[in-house]
Structures are given as structure tokens and as C-alpha cells.
Amino acid sequence: xxxxxxxxxxxxxxxxxxxxxxxxxxxxxxxSIVNPFDEFALEQALELKDRFGARVSVxxxxxxQAKAVLRDALARGADDAHLISSRAxxxxxxxxxxxxxxxxxxxxxxxxxxxVLFGKQAIDGDTAQVGPGVSEFLDVPLVTYVKKLExxxxxxxxxxSWRVVSAMDDGDHVVEGAFPxxxxxxxxxxxxxxxxxxxxxxxxxxxxxxxxxxxxAADPAKIGLGGSPTKVVTIxxxxxxxxxxxxDARTDAARGARAIAEFLAKKGLVK
Amino acid sequence: MADAPIIIDPxxxxxxxxxxKECGFGALKMVExxxxxxxxxxxxxxxxxxxxxxxxxxxxxxxxxxEAKREVQGTADLDSYKDIWVFAEETGGRIAEVAYELLAxxxxxxxxxxxxxxxxxxxxxxxxxxxxxxxLIAAGADVVYVVDDPALADYEANVYVDAVSQLILKHRPxxxxxxxxxxxxxxxxxxxxxxxxxxxxxxxxxxxxxxxNKDTGVMQxxxxxxxxxxxxxxxxxxxxxxxxxxxxxxxxxxxxxxxPDPSRRGEVVLxxxxxxxxxxxxxxxxxxxxxxxxxxHDILVSGGRGLKKAExxxxxxxxAKLLGGEVACSRAAVDAGWCPVSRQVGQTGKTVAxxxxxxxxxxxxxxHLEGIRGADTIVAVNSxxxxxxxxxxxxxxxxxxxxxIPALIAELES
Numbered sequence: 001x002x003x004x005x006x007x008x009x010x011x012x013x014x015x016x017x018x019x020x021x022x023x024x025x026x027x028x029x030x031x032s033i034v035n036p037f038d039e040f041a042l043e044q045a046l047e048l049k050d051r052f053g054a055r056v057s058v059x060x061x062x063x064x065q066a067k068a069v070l071r072d073a074l075a076r077g078a079d080d081a082h083l084i085s086s087r088a089x090x091x092x093x094x095x096x097x098x099x100x101x102x103x104x105x106x107x108x109x110x111x112x113x114x115x116v117l118f119g120k121q122a123i124d125g126d127t128a129q130v131g132p133g134v135s136e137f138l139d140v141p142l143v144t145y146v147k148k149l150e151x152x153x154x155x156x157x158x159x160x161s162w163r164v165v166s167a168m169d170d171g172d173h174v175v176e177g178a179f180p181x182x183x184x185x186x187x188x189x190x191x192x193x194x195x196x197x198x199x200x201x202x203x204x205x206x207x208x209x210x211x212x213x214x215x216x217a218a219d220p221a222k223i224g225l226g227g228s229p230t231k232v233v234t235i236x237x238x239x240x241x242x243x244x245x246x247x248d249a250r251t252d253a254a255r256g257a258r259a260i261a262e263f264l265a266k267k268g269l270v271k
Numbered sequence: 272m273a274d275a276p277i278i279i280d281p282x283x284x285x286x287x288x289x290x291x292k293e294c295g296f297g298a299l300k301m302v303e304x305x306x307x308x309x310x311x312x313x314x315x316x317x318x319x320x321x322x323x324x325x326x327x328x329x330x331x332x333x334x335x336x337x338e339a340k341r342e343v344q345g346t347a348d349l350d351s352y353k354d355i356w357v358f359a360e361e362t363g364g365r366i367a368e369v370a371y372e373l374l375a376x377x378x379x380x381x382x383x384x385x386x387x388x389x390x391x392x393x394x395x396x397x398x399x400x401x402x403x404x405x406x407l408i409a410a411g412a413d414v415v416y417v418v419d420d421p422a423l424a425d426y427e428a429n430v431y432v433d434a435v436s437q438l439i440l441k442h443r444p445x446x447x448x449x450x451x452x453x454x455x456x457x458x459x460x461x462x463x464x465x466x467x468x469x470x471x472x473x474x475x476x477x478x479x480x481x482x483x484n485k486d487t488g489v490m491q492x493x494x495x496x497x498x499x500x501x502x503x504x505x506x507x508x509x510x511x512x513x514x515x516x517x518x519x520x521x522x523x524x525x526x527x528x529x530x531p532d533p534s535r536r537g538e539v540v541l542x543x544x545x546x547x548x549x550x551x552x553x554x555x556x557x558x559x560x561x562x563x564x565x566x567x568h569d570i571l572v573s574g575g576r577g578l579k580k581a582e583x584x585x586x587x588x589x590x591a592k593l594l595g596g597e598v599a600c601s602r603a604a605v606d607a608g609w610c611p612v613s614r615q616v617g618q619t620g621k622t623v624a625x626x627x628x629x630x631x632x633x634x635x636x637x638x639h640l641e642g643i644r645g646a647d648t649i650v651a652v653n654s655x656x657x658x659x660x661x662x663x664x665x666x667x668x669x670x671x672x673x674x675x676i677p678a679l680i681a682e683l684e685s
Contacts (some may be wrong), residue, residue: 098464125500126618127472129460132428136464139325141550142428144457163554168426168453170362171558177551184457187612229345229469229514230496231485235507238499238637244665248656253674260629260650260675261682263666267648269570269627270594270683 001054001159003045003115007038009066010124034069037119043190052159074203075195086212091225098133103216114179135182147188283335286310290327345513352515358449359392364400369450374410375529383479389413397424408537429550431458436465444516451520469511470518471496484512524624562613569626570596576603577632586676593683601633617642631672635660
């Protein structure tokens with residue numbers, strides 16, 4: 001069994017701000033982290049390694065410094081790591097990204113993989129579109145919002161089929177299917193393990209394969225900015241609503257409570 | 272006639288017929304080709320039936336079938352795309368509210384677009400009630416495309432993708448919108464890839480405006496898709512100038528639904544499609560009796576990190592009961608394990624638009640504020656006078672929530 005986990009290095013979004021004068025992102029001092037949802041995907045894959053001896057490959061697309069997230073995955077127990085990186089991929093939207101990652105997955109697996117796992121979304125883009133997009137390029141069935149993954153073994157003990165709990169708006173969908181599959185996983189799927197120290201030391205020495213457009217034999221018209229149908233035209237700071245009335249109730253909570261009750265009554269919000 | 276999405280190399284084809292069996296759409300047949308190979312037959316594709324599923328490409332033992340290169344620089348014949356579509360998500364005969372919200376926005380977009388564009392709703396399901404179709408017309412749809420098929424009775428991503436992609440390729444809408452629900456987000460992203468266009472997730476503003484295409488210099492009616500990026504710290508306006516349709520998802524409660532107008536007239540078009548077989552099987556849907564749809568409530572009493580522990584949410588439940596509302600929370604409360612994620616408000620939780628959002632111990636991270644932008648009235652209690660929540664609150668109280676809440680409960684009970 002071969003499981004590919006796609007991970008992304010993201011800025012810690014709680015710290016990203018916009019410069020109101022230049023209208024550009026202020027990235028200085030913003031820490032890069034592994035997209036938190038991807039850690040759950042990796043853990044899920046490592047559990048399949050523990051149980052079925054699955055080979056776990058991790059893939060990331062990004063600048064050379066994204067190797068850090070791959071090293072982290074190797075430290076936790078992933079078998080091999082691949083960085084999709086080239087200037088030619090810059091400015092890729094979700095369509096071009098999906099195309100590029102799908103090429104890499106095919107290359108790493110020498111065909112279709114058994115299972116490709118994604119976190120449900122990246123916290124910087126929040127689109128949740130690349131997992132489904134890759135599933136289309138791979139032509140592999142898609143299951144999203146997986147909060148529980150169970151894999152059934154066949155008589156020989158090999159992974160044969162899966163059953164997942166997928167969190168949808170109308171309740172939890174219990175869904176069954178066969179491999180191959182592409183899944184996006186939620187936080188509930190599996191709490192990530194810590195990397196053992198020995199793993200971290202080994203990971204530091206390990207080779208990370210870098211895949212560029214030549215290695216992937218990518219169609220130049222389908223990658224990067226040129227291969228992206230969506231164009232970001234402008235960015236601007238979010239509109240700020242001015243604050244309303246403020247009441248200091250630090251010395252008299254009862255008066256504060258009364259003020260709220262009166263405000264609600266005035267607005268017709270209490271029965 | 273359109274070019275076929277696949278190319279069969281007559282020199283490599285050995286006439287084995289394997290691809291014909293693999294094709295789920297009857298798009299391939301063997302034709303006489305004396306001398307081409309031992310059997311004297313080669314495969315031929317019917318471009319109008321081929322759906323580019325590439326099952327044949329994989330099945331061919333001789334690598335005689337390849338996928339044709341597509342127009343990659345953009346969609347051909349942009350001007351042939353005109354209408355504005357809304358995906359109407361349906362469960363058990365009921366249409367998701369967000370579809371009506373999108374139709375209300377769709378009416379605006381249609382007026383901005385002009386040029387005879389129609390507003391259409393796309394409805395997938397099985398044994399769909401007439402009231403559902405009529406309700407979409409009353410909400411503004413000029414046309415309702417209905418695919419009524421047993422394979423669509425339950426949501427199955429792969430079949431949904433197939434159905435909507437087929438409709439898009441057939442009717443060529445200029446704009447396609449869907450609610451950013453669990454269903455909408457998942458399958459729509461794959462539809463956009465299948466039809467090779469762009470998709471902008473979680474838009475909070477949409478308008479159609481005549482805009483100059485930076486690549487071609489041509490003036491076009493383009494959909495301006497604005498969404499929060501980087502966790503809501505930045506707004507970005509995105510366009511899809513060279514590909515069609517222009518696709519976007521919108522979270523529930525971001526746009527306001529308009530009152531239905533039963534006097535509207537519209538056309539219901541039944542579409543009989545040949546759908547692919549389901550790839551996964553839905554065993555059951557387990558509903559959590561404790562789960563609530565906080566977005567459906569007019570009054571929300573919400574708690575965050577300042578509540579300090581799960582038991583303290585009891586106070587909020589009492590308050591919510593007194594006000595006739597429901598309890599919500601911030602991400603911090605979910606991360607701490609005090610509340611289920613179904614009650615979470617914000618960028619990674621739900622977007623809400625209640626009449627009253629009364630919150631305690633929530634500092635107001637931008638991700639949270641993004642989720643309450645549609646609230647009519649925000650009342651906040653926080654011990655930190657500099658908490659960002661006060662920047663958006665209509666009424667703010669600086670104080671200790673453990674004193675203010677019991678006093679407020681007493682006030683409301685009296």
C-alpha cells in the first residue's frame with residue numbers, strides 16, 4: 001500500500017497584516033508552520049504504516065524553505081519526501097496547483113497511488129479546493145471531510161477497502177469504498193504524534209527530492225501563473241466597522257448588566 | 272463538430288476492443304479497417320458521446336489512446352457563455368437556504384450583466400417535489416435545470432461532479448455559483464477542474480462589471496469575486512478573465528435572501544443525463560441529536576476563552592434560554608474542548624447573521640469577526656478594554672463576565 005500525503009507550509013495567519021499605505025502583505029516576522037490540518041492527514045497515513053506497513057510519501061509544493069515541513073514529516077516517520085519547486089510554478093491558483101501536484105503524485109507512485117490524503121484546507125488560502133482538484137486530475141474517487149478512517153484488511157492482511165465517517169452539514173455520512181481514493185481529513189481524524197529525537201536527527205540527513213517542471217514533464221501552459229484561470233486583481237484591508245457605545249462596568253457589574261438589558265430592550269431584542 | 276477529447280492512433284490500435292467495453296458512455300466502437308492490424312478493425316470515438324473520462328486511455332494495452340491537448344490558454348468562444356447559474360443544494364426535498372440567498376444575488380448580477388442573460392437554478396436529486404422547483408422560480412430563477420435520477424438521491428461527490436459538469440458543458444453558463452456548504456465546497460472544486468476553469472472560494476462580495484481584460488485589452492463583462500484571504504486579514508478581488516464559466520462559492524448567510532415572489536414565471540427543464548456509476552457507497556447518515564445549526568438562530572449567546580471552563584457555558588445556556596436563542600462559541604472554546612465544533616463561529620466555523628450576537632470573553636480575532644460580519648447587533652462583554660471585539664460591538668461592556676452574566680440573568684428574570 002502506498003499513501004501519499006500532501007502538506008503545505010503556511011504563514012501563521014494570525015500574524016499576517018496588510019500595510020495600509022502600500023496595500024501589500026507584511027510578511028516580516030511571520031513564522032512559517034505546517035498547515036495544521038495536514039498534520040492530521042500525515043498522522044492518518046502513519047497509522048496505516050503502523051498497521052499495514054504502508055509506504056508513506058509526503059509531497060509539498062512551495063519554495064525551497066518548504067523543505068522544513070517535509071523534514072518534519074520524515075522525522076515523524078514518513079518514508080520519503082518530495083518538494084515540488086520551481087519558479088515556473090509561481091503564482092499557481094488551485095487549478096494549476098492541482099494539475100502540478102497530480103503530476104508529482106503520479107511520478108512518485110509510478111501510476112495511481114492507493115490513497116492520497118490532504119488536510120481539509122490550508123489556513124492561508126482556506127479554499128479546500130486542491131484536494132478535490134487533484135482527485136479530478138488523477139481520476140480517482142473523492143471523499144471529503146473525513147473525521148474517521150477505517151481500513152478493512154483482506155485475508156492476506158493487506159488493506160482492501162475503506163469505510164469513513166465524513167462530517168457533512170446534515171450529519172455524519174458513513175461511506176464505504178475501494179482504493180484508490182483521494183481524501184481530505186479533519187482535525188478529529190487523528191491527533192498528530194510527536195517526532196522522536198532519533199527521527200529528527202535522521203530526517204536532517206535525509207535527501208529530499210526536488211521536482212521541477214522538467215522532472216514532472218509538465219505542460220508549460222498549465223502551470224504557474226500562466227496556467228491559472230483566476231487572477232488576483234486587487235488586495236485591500238477588510239472594512240472596519242466603528243465600535244459603538246462602551247460601558248465600563250469593572251467596578252459595578254450589576255450596572256453593566258442593567259445597561260445591557262436596557263440596550264436590548266431599546267432594540268426590541270428582549271421578550 | 273467538436274474535437275474528440277481523446278485521440279486513437281490507428282497505427283498502434285490492435286483492434287482488441289477492450290476500450291469499447293471500458294467506455295461507460297458508448298462513445299467507442301470498432302470500425303472496419305482492413306489491413307490496419309491482424310483483426311482488421313480499429314476503435315473509433317464519437318466526440319459527442321465522449322466525456323473525457325479517460326477510462327479507455329487507461330484500458331488500452333497498446334497505449335494507442337491518448338488524451339487530446341485542450342485549449343489551455345483559455346476557454347474557446349467566450350461570448351457563447353451567457354447565463355448565471357446557482358447550484359440549488361437539496362436534501363430530502365428541501366432546498367438549502369443558501370440557494371435562495373444566491374438567487375437574490377443572482378438577480379442583481381443578472382441586472383448588472385444585461386444582454387439577455389438568464390438566471391438559472393440547477394437542482395439535482397431524486398423524486399424532487401414540485402414545490403422545490405417552484406420555490407426556486409419564486410426566488411428569481413428564470414430556468415430550473417432538473418436532473419432527477421436515483422443515482423442522485425444521496426450526495427455522492429463523484430456523481431454530482433459528473434452531473435453538473437455535463438450541464439455546464441452543454442449549456443455554457445457564464446457564471447456558476449454554489450453555497451460553500453460541506454457539499455458545495457467539496458464537489459464544486461472538482462467540477463471547476465473538470466471543466467478547466469477557475470473557482471474562487473468563500474466570496475463575500477460579487478458584482479458583474481464591464482472590465483478590461485489585461486491580457487487581450489478587450490472590454491468584457493466580468494465577475495468581480497471578493498473574498499477574505501490569509502485568515503480574513505486581507506480582502507482580495509479575483510477575476511477569471513479567459514475561462515468560462517466564472518465560478519465562485521459563497522458561505523451561507525453572507526448574502527440576504529429576498530422575499531419569494533410567487534407571481535414570477537420560469538421554465539422547468541428536465542435533463543436526462545447518462546451519469547457515471549457511484550464510486551462510493553453511503554451506508555448511513557448519523558445525525559447527532561445534540562448538534563445545532565447556530566446559523567439558523569436569530570439570537571446567539573456566544574462564549575470564548577474568557578469562559579475558562581466547560582461548566583461555565585451553563586450560564587450561557589440559561590441566558591440563551593431567557594433570550595430565546597442558542598449558544599455559540601469561538602474557536603478557542605472548541606480547541607479547549609469546551610464546545611463542539613458545530614457551535615463554532617468564524618472563518619473555520621460557521622458564518623452567522625443573527626439579529627443579536629451577545630458575546631462574552633471573546634477578544635475578537637479577525638477570523639472570528641469575519642464570521643459575525645452579518646450580525647445586526649453585536650453586544651460584547653470583555654475584561655480587556657482594548658479587545659478588538661469592542662471595535663465592532665454596537666454596545667460594549669468592560670467587566671468581569673463572571674459577575675456580569677449572573678447579574679444579567681437576574682435582570683432578565685425580573
